[in-house]
Amino acid sequence: MRGRSCSGDELFSFVRLEERVPADHPLRVIRALADEVLAGLSSSFSGLYAHTGRPSIPPEMLLRATLLQALYSVRSERLLMEQINYNLLFRWFVGLSMDAAVWHPTGFTHNRDRLLQADVARAFLQGLLALKQVKRLLSSEHFSVDGTLIDAWCSMKSFVPKDKGDEPPAPPPGRNAERDFRGETRSNETHASTTDPDARLYRKSQGQPARLCYTGHVLMENRNGLVVDSMLTHATGTAERDATLTMLDRRTSRQRITLGADKAYDVTEFVGELRARKVTPHIAVNGTVYKTGKRRKTAIDGRTTRHPGYEISLRCRKRIEEIFGWAKASAGLTKFKVKGLDRTTAIFSFFTAAYNLVRLPKLLAQQPT
Structure with missing residues (x-):
């Protein structure tokens, strides 16, 4: 019927x-x-x-x-x-x-x-990491660290001189302001965004455009690739290394651990700081060759590279890109929708916790009852 x-x-x-x-x-x-x-x-x-x-x-x-x-x-x-x-x-x-x-x-x-x-x-x-069923999934000895740039919620047109000396004229009614940046020297020392003063102008590498952004940092354990700590800082050349030391100092345990990282962390002073904290630096060697033909001196020597665990850490550390990929592609964190370092830090930390929650149902299902 x-x-x-x-x-x-x-x-x-x-x-x-x-x-x-x-x-x-x-x-x-x-x-x-x-x-x-x-x-x-x-x-x-x-x-x-x-x-x-x-x-x-x-x-x-x-x-x-x-x-x-x-x-x-x-x-x-x-x-x-x-x-x-x-x-x-x-x-x-x-x-x-x-x-x-x-x-x-x-x-x-x-x-x-x-x-x-x-x-x-x-x-x-x-609190999520402290749950009994989650804690047994975490490694207590092997970790990885990395950082990523996240665009701030402001336009390049808002990046104006701090002294307001050459402020552009008011736009015609119904139109956005127009700016010609050609030939203008801009830096974080002389300019600031009127929309989000905490954002910093930063260029990731040569050939990349400079943009107003923050730097998000994640400390990951290597067993299941879960986030154990995160930070958001101003985008600077030393932000990744400074944030890493801060996150390591926030750890409650002081046992010896390994830390995997990419070649941007291959700096003599930073490696020395890690060893002073009982952290074995499993960092990729920065073998840049200069124009003179000489190879850059690395801070990672045979004391570290001769161990098989070094190669394992270099493979495991690449999983940290999955965290950034999920946050940007799935969670929509390619650009912050809030302003100010405090609020952006809170959103970034909460979204990294959300990543753990996405991973945990499958990981917990694989655990023996």
Whole structure:
């Protein structure tokens, strides 16, 4: 018998939101892990909010919604609120009931940014790594480090002299300002962005264009390629090495470890700092040949390269590019959509935690029960 299309709305629904989500959906494992971490942070959340006044958006819901934004490449908070409004899977993950109203995008953004600026993002990452089922997946001896450039949320037209001496004339009504940079010498010492003063003009290598950006740093363990620490700094020539030392100093254990890295870290002073911290530098040799025909002197000698573990570390360290690739291609972090070093640091740290959550369901399924 042919069924008839019925477009009428039902007044009541007798199906729970929980039943709409398949039992084997990967978000179930991710939400269980996130809820366990958030439960451990509950006491910290209490100290961030006043005890009187109108209730705000629950911090647990703010962080779950931000996770969805990274997991599903939602490009804006306005679109995220739209998705949560009609997407039952998103409602279930955030914790909203079928009849609950969705927040205004501006209110959500302000509450989320205030929460993440309180170092909650890094606490979430550390809480995730401290879970019993996650901790046994981590290596305690072998690590890798690398950095990547992430564009700031500002235009090159906003990079103007700090003294405002040659500020361009006002554009005609209805048009953007036009700038001719030809023949103009610009540097971070004399110029700054009016949109995001924390952004720095930086060029990755010869032949590459200079752009306003930040540098994101990740410390990865080599067993399963999970992020164990992350940082965001100004884009400078020494940012990668300085951030690495900071992340190593934040480790609670002081046992000897190995650290894999690319040839940009092959600097004598940096290698000396690593050895002083009981870190064996498994760094790729920078064998640049100068115009004179001489090869650059490397800081990595036979004490390190003669061991078979050195070659293993060089192979494992390439997996750190998967973290940056996921963050930029899948999570949409090719360009920050917030301004200022504090907020961009929080977003970067939280997105690296989201990468771990993406990897963990499959890794945990492979573990013996």
